[in-house]
Amino acid sequence: MTEELFLRNVPGSRERMSGAVIGIAGCGGLGSNAAVSLIRAGVDRLILADHDRVEISNLNRQAFFHSDVGAFKSVVLAEHLRGINPEAEVISHVETVTKRNMSELFSEADILIEAFDRAEQKQWLINTWSKTFPDRPIVSGNGIAGIGRTGMLRVTKIGNIYFCGDMTSEMEEGLCAPRVAIVANMQAHVVVELLVKGSIDGNG
Numbered sequence: 001m002t003e004e005l006f007l008r009n010v011p012g013s014r015e016r017m018s019g020a021v022i023g024i025a026g027c028g029g030l031g032s033n034a035a036v037s038l039i040r041a042g043v044d045r046l047i048l049a050d051h052d053r054v055e056i057s058n059l060n061r062q063a064f065f066h067s068d069v070g071a072f073k074s075v076v077l078a079e080h081l082r083g084i085n086p087e088a089e090v091i092s093h094v095e096t097v098t099k100r101n102m103s104e105l106f107s108e109a110d111i112l113i114e115a116f117d118r119a120e121q122k123q124w125l126i127n128t129w130s131k132t133f134p135d136r137p138i139v140s141g142n143g144i145a146g147i148g149r150t151g152m153l154r155v156t157k158i159g160n161i162y163f164c165g166d167m168t169s170e171m172e173e174g175l176c177a178p179r180v181a182i183v184a185n186m187q188a189h190v191v192v193e194l195l196v197k198g199s200i201d202g203n204g
Contacts, residue, residue, distance in 0.1 A: 023109030
């Protein structure tokens with residue numbers, strides 16, 4: 001069944017991704033959509049961490065359903081991912097990611113996707129990860145709000161940090177599902193490129 005599932009994938013890509021462990025800190029708009037894309041692409045080992053429960057207001061942009069409301073995001077997302085690939089190994093942590101537990105939660109992760117909401121959370125996670133695991137990439141979502149300005153969405157590489165988004169928009173502009181999903185999929189695509197090619201196009 002697994003071979004048939006990935007029959008239409010880029011030839012040879014799944015073999016390069018299989019066995020790699022990807023951590024996702026935050027299972028909201030960025031994290032949930034990125035996780036779904038990674039599972040479909042052929043990543044088969046994920047570590048999810050989020051303390052929140054699914055709310056009705058999440059359904060406008062996050063990879064959840066009305067029947068998920070009230071459930072812990074990391075737990076129900078893991079169920080959805082196994083529904084796509086039953087052979088995937090998905091570990092879900094129902095807890096807040098902090099400076100103290102970050103390295104323990106994601107110690108096995110080869111790459112970390114940063115999918116937090118607030119700028120201060122993003123900053124400390126990027127800094128802590130980069131100091132703790134300097135040789136492991138972190139892929140951050142920055143600037144996802146509003147509508148339009150699609151041409152401003154880009155990937156910016158600084159050392160082992162990859163920023164996806166427009167780097168400027170503020171949450172006060174509101175969140176639109178297509179734009180959030182574009183950035184989440186940019187994050188997932190960076191992970192895929194790093195696993196398959198060892199680098200991303202235009203960044204060596």
